[in-house]
Amino acid sequence: MAATEGAQRTDDEAILHRLGYAQVLYREMGGFSNFAISFTIISILAGCLTSYYIAFNNGGPIAITWGWLIVGAFCVLVSMSMGEIASSMPTAGALYFWASKLGGPAWGWFTGWFNLVGQIAVTASIQYGSALFATALLNLWFPDAVGTDTGAVFITLTVIVALQLGLNLLNVNLLALLNTVSAWWHMVGVVVIVGILAVIPDNHQSAGFVFGEVINNSGFSDTAIVFVFGLGLLMAQYTITGYDASAHMSEETRQASRASALGMVMSVVVSVVFGFILLVAVTFAVPDVQGTLDAAGNAVVYIWTESLGETWAEFLLFIAVVAQLFCGTASVTSASRMMFAFSRDRAVPFSTLWRKVAANRVPVNAVTAISVLAWALMIPTLANGVVGYAVGTSIAVIGLYIAFALPIILRIKAAERFEKGAWSLGDHYKWIAPVSVAWIALVCVLFLMPLSPKGIPGAEDFSWESVNYAPITVFGALVLFGGWYLLSARNWFTGPVREAGSEEELQSIEKQLDAEAHRHTGPGAATAATAAAATATAVAVAEKDDEADEAEPASKTEAEPASKTEAEPASKTEPDGDADGDEPTATSGAAEADPGPAAEGATTEETPASADSTGPADEDAEATATSDTATSDTATSDTAVAADTATSDTAVAADAATDDAPAAATPSTTEAAQEPVADAGTGTPVTADEPGDRPDEEGGASSSAAPAAAGEEADADAAATADEAAGAPVTTEAEPAQADPDLRAQLKEELKAELKAELRAELLEELRREATTNGSVPTSTTGTDAGASA
DSSP: OHHHHHHHHHHHHHHHHHTTOOOOSOOOBOHHHHHHHHHHHHIIIIIHHHTHHHHHHEETHHHHHHHHHHHHHHHHHHHHHHHHHHHHSOOTTTHHHHHHHHHOHHHHHHHHHHHHHHHHHHHHHHHHHHHHHHHHHHHHHOTTTOOOSHHHHHHHHHHHHHHHHHHTTSOHHHHHHHHHHHHHHHHHHHHHHHHHHHHSOSOOOOHHHHHHOOEEOSSSOGGGHHHHHHHHTHHHHHHSOOTTHHHHTGGGBTTHHHHHHHHHHHHHHHHHHHHHHHHHHHHHTOOOHHHHHHHGGGHHHHHHHHHHOHHHHHHHHHHHHHHHHHHHHHHHHHHHHHHHHHHHTTOSTTHHHHTOOOTTSOOHHHHHHHHHHHHHHTGGGGTOHHHHHHHHHHHHHHHHHHHHHHHHHHHHHHGGGSOOOSSOOGGGHHHHHHHHHHHHHHHHHHHHSOSSGGGSTTOTTOOGGGOOOHHHHHHHHHHHHHHHHHHTGGGTOOSSOOSOSSHHHHHHHHHHHHHHHHHTSOHHHHHHHHHHHHHHHHHHHHHHHHHHHHHSOSOOOSHHHHHHHHHOOSOTTSOTTOTTOOSOOOOOGGGGGSOGGGGGGSSOOOOGGGOOTTSHHHHHHHHHGGGTOEEEOOOOOSOEEEEEOTTSSOEEEEEOOOTTSOEEEEOOOHHHHHHHHHHHTTOOOOOOOOTTSSOOTTTTTSOOHHHHHHHHHHHHHHHHHHHHTTTOOOOTTHHHHHSOHHHHHHHHHHHHHHHHHHHHHHHHHHHHHHHHHHSSOOOOTTOTTHHHHO
16 A cells, blocks of 8 residues: 555656656645545535525526536536646646646736635635624624624634634645545535425425526516526536635645546536535525525525524534635635745745745745735725625636636647646547636626626616626736736746756755655654665765776875875765765775775775785785774674764764674764874874873864874884885885784784774764764664674
């Protein structure tokens, strides 16, 4: 199971890399969770109930029942058209990304801004609608403490916004769980509500009323009943929206190319079915027509209270309010991902702020911005609740559906050039896509029309409360975004921007985020990550040094190693470029037979051909190489040990060898390798200092007495060997043969004994210091005694 999920993530990340983005967000959602977020945002227990009065006033029951089915059928087609594109390009940017890729930057710009503004507006409308229902419920529970005036509703709205902001700062796996619970809450809630409405009321309306009654309370003439019926479709169309959330969550969904498309389509299908059942049940329970019309925005509350009684009404309201809270939370999630993606491509002012993610991979700044903007959009409701809510809903419906239509139009233009994803319409797109665009165009025209004769400027009984604000908001958006693009954005907005130029750079971004996440999970995870990094670095350094060894000449003059000692003081086991000392390294066992760079610090150099661990030449090479490498006896096979000293610039590495080959431990500081060079000129062997004789720099962590002493001994011995040669040219084969074998063996044993004790004490002290700092001893590949065995 884990292997399958890993393969899915690999495929998803490969697609995302191809589209130009790193896997910044956690990919923790499955197919059902992806479906659940769109199903939750559609929320038949939110949109259907809060806007029920719109259809009841404009067409009556036929607009509620048949209107719902008509709108639902066309919305399924729209979702299928969008799903095909989402499958091809599963990114958080979704609509605007598709439009940019299919049509160019200008298409992407307008699509993105209509979508973002629509997302903010629909979030505000959902939250305000839930505040209306929550306030009504609280008024039933606490009639003396909570009123139903606009001020009380706005206070409830503020609390809801704060709650949903906090929930959206949690990890995406928790949000996925929340959406899963929400989906089941909606479906089970509908069944419970329908069951109660079918059993409890004493009287029900007839089937003829539910499926055939026409009501025209719009103020328009009955001769315009078709137009009035069209206005009544706003209830269903406002409810069945926001299902693009499945596409916005695609970067957090496994098998996104298929799951995001199916999530989008199935959320609409399931909503149409359950929504129809709910609306039929509510309409059967209507106690009287005039009372329902007079209740206006509280029509559903009136129906439940009058037909069921206060106690059952409270229970049903509780089910609805919880569902609406789920809905608002999911809407904030979806909108924040859209803002994050749009900012990632630098289309939003202060984009660097909104595209940042926290350690849990949540775009916290975008979440905060969406919540604040949605709350601010509802401030006008303090002056007039009806007008303020109408503004929010008009912006939401028109903005979102314009954004839906533009990529579908471009898909039609692309025809066979369109690159299909895992889920495709095949040739059916040729009729599904055009029908979808035509439906969206019709809906937009209908929703730009006046909702009442009182909303037409110049009418005798003109009222601002009856004005349809959609034309004003749409025209204002076109002027704002269009003017911005013509005056400025067209010079710098290029559409989607690749986060990096290569696959390796995208992977580097992901690794940096993983490292940051490890720092927030405690010292244990950080230590494990450090050990893994140390091992990987050790292998890389060893391989690099082996390649360098093969390119080196077989012999050198006495002056060459001296100059190289100054330029390359670092030993074979650690690259000199790591000034911070944060990455301890160790050589592999295979690399020990070849002295490589270690021999550069001495006066002789062993050729690869003479690297025989059983012959005398090997002993000479080991003794000569001690200016950079001190040997110790370790019997563990093929094990690399890395200890990272967090309070110093020194990295110590031990590389275990086979049973008959010694390991090597190497100092990491430049000073330790350079200092013995000056002493070597005296021709006098330098005795190794005891631990603590040399003053430690930076608290005793920047240099090591034992390795330094080893270097002095080796260079002094090398100098003595050079004196014995009486200035003769030094070669890799002749020089070791002139040294006294007994003297070398004695010196070698003395150094080994001293270094074993000193290095053991030093490493144990570093481990104790880190244990004091982090609360745990760093994990090594050989256990707690690995450092001591060096």
